[in-house]
Amino acid sequence: MTRPGDAAELLRTAGEVRARSRQLLARARSGESRWFAVCDAALDEAADAVAAVTRARYPDLQIPYHSRWRHFEVGGVDRRAELDALLASHALHDRARALIDLAVVSVLLDAGAGAGWSFVEERDGVGVRFARSEGLALASWHGFVAGAFSSDPARPLQVDAAALRALTQQRLAEVLQATPDNPLVGLAGRVQVLRRLGDALANQPAVFGTPGRPGELFDALHAAEGSVDAQQILTLLLTHFSAIWPAGNTIGDLALGDCWRHGAVSGPGLTAGWLPLHKLSQWLTYSLIEPFVWAGITVTGVEALTGLPEYRNGGLLLDTGVLALRDHGLATRTWNPADELVVEWRALTVALLDELAPLVRARLGLDAERMPLACVLEGGTWAAGRASAQRLRDGLPPLTIASDGTVF
Numbered sequence: 259m260t261r262p263g264d265a266a267e268l269l270r271t272a273g274e275v276r277a278r279s280r281q282l283l284a285r286a287r288s289g290e291s292r293w294f295a296v297c298d299a300a301l302d303e304a305a306d307a308v309a310a311v312t313r314a315r316y317p318d319l320q321i322p323y324h325s326r327w328r329h330f331e332v333g334g335v336d337r338r339a340e341l342d343a344l345l346a347s348h349a350l351h352d353r354a355r356a357l358i359d360l361a362v363v364s365v366l367l368d369a370g371a372g373a374g375w376s377f378v379e380e381r382d383g384v385g386v387r388f389a390r391s392e393g394l395a396l397a398s399w400h401g402f403v404a405g406a407f408s409s410d411p412a413r414p415l416q417v418d419a420a421a422l423r424a425l426t427q428q429r430l431a432e433v434l435q436a437t438p439d440n441p442l443v444g445l446a447g448r449v450q451v452l453r454r455l456g457d458a459l460a461n462q463p464a465v466f467g468t469p470g471r472p473g474e475l476f477d478a479l480h481a482a483e484g485s486v487d488a489q490q491i492l493t494l495l496l497t498h499f500s501a502i503w504p505a506g507n508t509i510g511d512l513a514l515g516d517c518w519r520h521g522a523v524s525g526p527g528l529t530a531g532w533l534p535l536h537k538l539s540q541w542l543t544y545s546l547i548e549p550f551v552w553a554g555i556t557v558t559g560v561e562a563l564t565g566l567p568e569y570r571n572g573g574l575l576l577d578t579g580v581l582a583l584r585d586h587g588l589a590t591r592t593w594n595p596a597d598e599l600v601v602e603w604r605a606l607t608v609a610l611l612d613e614l615a616p617l618v619r620a621r622l623g624l625d626a627e628r629m630p631l632a633c634v635l636e637g638g639t640w641a642a643g644r645a646s647a648q649r650l651r652d653g654l655p656p657l658t659i660a661s662d663g664t665v666f
Contacts, residue, residue, distance in 0.1 A: 260528060270496035274525075293603070294581050294582065295582045296581060297579050301580055301610075304575065305618050306621065308638055311638065316637060321637045323560070325545040327545065341357070351482060356415050356416060357552070358475055365545050367448055368398075369444055372442060377394070377396055403415070457501070465478050479491065488547065489563075491547075495539045499515075500514070507519075509532075514532070517535065519531055519532065535567045560632055561631060566640070568607075568640075569643075571611060574646055577650060599657075603657065614639065615634045
């Protein structure tokens, strides 16, 4: 595979995320990893923890998909119903485009906020404080409703290229309530991603129309025909949003995004040594499923997506002893997303989530049809990872990563 375009196309699939992550898991199990040891016996402890959290959160075992829409429900408020009321005059597919607009900008703002930031939501004269992912979700929701991402005052409930390209750090700080006393990690990186998204929307009118909206993904996927495939959603995102990521990972002049070098990863031609992970793009794909479904569209192939390689899922594996650092002193350092230890930790997380899922299902008496991986994550691994982090480190992850707000 010698053409950059062919190499990038291969690396933009969930199948390669899964296959290459499994390469590194097999290598770690054989004792060849420089960074991690794997304790298979501890998978039972991890499965017990996930099953217990899942039963506590969803006693009826009616578990929804892991998606941004769960965060919009925080505090027991049906904000989707509120948004539906605001969009009541719109046609069904126009409502879907608006929900896609919201999901895209909200997910792209959903990297680690840091322990010092929170968002206060005012309802009925009472302010309630939310931190981390829930806080970011509500901040983006309120910003969207207020028209912060639209350039057309007559159409506030949209995201468009002109508004994103004009976004300033001061304006986004206002939306996110970020101040010196309420510091948000990676604010500048988030602004950069959203402005680059604006460029991508404006530069591809055949895909995103005019004025250039993420919601035009609905039409690019021919959703009105009644069915879309989850891998199609992911491929479209990775292809048409590839230029928005500032990581600088490229083959030729093609941006790869959340795809990193690891010398032990094999692959054909130019793909050798590259590990695709695509965390935010897969998180976005999971988060777009429901807007399509709510519009009467069938979404197939969700099981092809992988677990999300982020610090809650990865932290659960370290906290339960499934993974162990070969040198405990490594936990005292600050790491960058491109560091081999971080790249490998994330790969091992993807591969081990596939092995953890059937153990969790067995404990809950569910099969893969009733509890696909997307529901295991929601039930689930992410919440169990957060709970262990809160119990052990006041919510902090087990490894410190220097985040620019675009990966974690």
